[in-house]
Amino acid sequence: MKYAIVTGSSKGLGESIAQLFLESDVHVIGLSRTANDHLAAIAKENHMMFKHISCDLGNSQILDQTCHEISKTIFTEETTAIYLINNAGVVEPIEQSLNIKTDELVRHVHVNTIAPMAITNYFLGKATEKGVPLITANITSGAAESPVSGWSAYCSTKASINMYTKTAALEQQELKTDNKVIAFNPGIMDTGMQEKIRSSSVSEFSRVETFKGYKEQDLLKDTDHIGGVLVDIVTDENIKNGKIYNVKNYL
Template identity: 45%
Template sequence: MKYAIITGASKGLGEAIAKRLIQEQIAVVSVSRTENEEIKQLAAEKGLFYQHYACNLSLEKEVQEVFMEIAHWIFEKNPKEILLFNNAGVIEPIQTVGNLDQTPIIRNIQVNLIAPIITTNLFFNKAQVTNTAVQVINVTSGAAVRSIEGWSVYCSSKAGINMFTQTAALEQAELKTNNKIIAFSPGVMDTNMQTTIRSSSKEAFKDLERFKEFKEKNTLLQTDTVANALVDLLLSGNVESGKVYNINDLLK
């Protein structure tokens, strides 16, 4: 059986990915601060394994402990493949440099960059002594390759996850493992993150009006559309390790 671990699975893109994977008969492990009852019920209806782990991804010690526990019992089952979706992310702080607060800076880097590095490192390590292939999907952003005023921390953390993905892929290729790692840029979706962006101030975020227009003109992507495109890619067997995939290319 295949197992999928999804951070931030309680809502947004993570929720949509989880629901699609359950439809594909892939067991789901949800990792987030709160549990999504719809995902739990859907898995039960399909007679499929599902487990939720509460975890605050901004706390390094908690990430280590929770994912060590998950890795221990998942690898014991000797699954055919493990899909690790590092999906959880935070946009804050939205503010210009010189006016940033320390706490949200640290939380952003912990959730967007450090947690995915820790989890990927752990699962690649465990895979060295098993026959299980691990496929890591790091959710990134177009902000990783484009400077956006007010988003210096977010841009930096996502640029970091792109570079980590590409470097880890080179290493796995050199080691000749069956593991793969990609980054996936999901575009501008209709999620709580967009709500946070629209509630920021013009002084902190220069492009505020443009993002408000995305909602007003109904041009935001739906999470189901994005999740389906991503899962279709993963199930195709044509994933290129180290590549940064963009939703716009997958929807063509």
């Protein structure tokens, strides 16, 4: 029996990943602020379990409690593998650094960096204790490696996730566990995040016209397609611990 934990499962890439797991005989725990009736229907159709847990990843005080609740469901005598997909993320604030308010920055870092690190840390420990292999994929971005004007927060948090991925993977290698930690860059997709980017002003985000062009020229990838690439990677027995995977190498 296999389980997947998918953050940000209510829409976009998270919804696509959750559905693909359910269609691949993997039970799914979805973390998001809003529920997704479509995933519940897919689970029923495939005789699988989908459990939605309402969680605001910007509130770090509830993370351990939420992880504990999930653990009671997924760690059973029949569990053979667990997949953790840290997909949830925010791009806001889209603004020049000197104009960003501290409270906006704090929430951004909580959602994009602290939450995926804290959730991964918890389940690495629990999986090691229970003797169940954990495969973790942290969703990253090309912005982790290239500065983008107006995205100081986003670039910084994605860069930190890449380094965390490499470090956590190194630790698992040294401990000789069966756990794997990777990052995955999905490229540009047709999601709500892209809508927010396109709604920016030029003063906030100098490349806004470029991103509008991606939509106009039909260059945004479908989340089902991208999700399929990621599910194939994490379920491959030859997955490379600590690697930063890029979807462009698979399309």
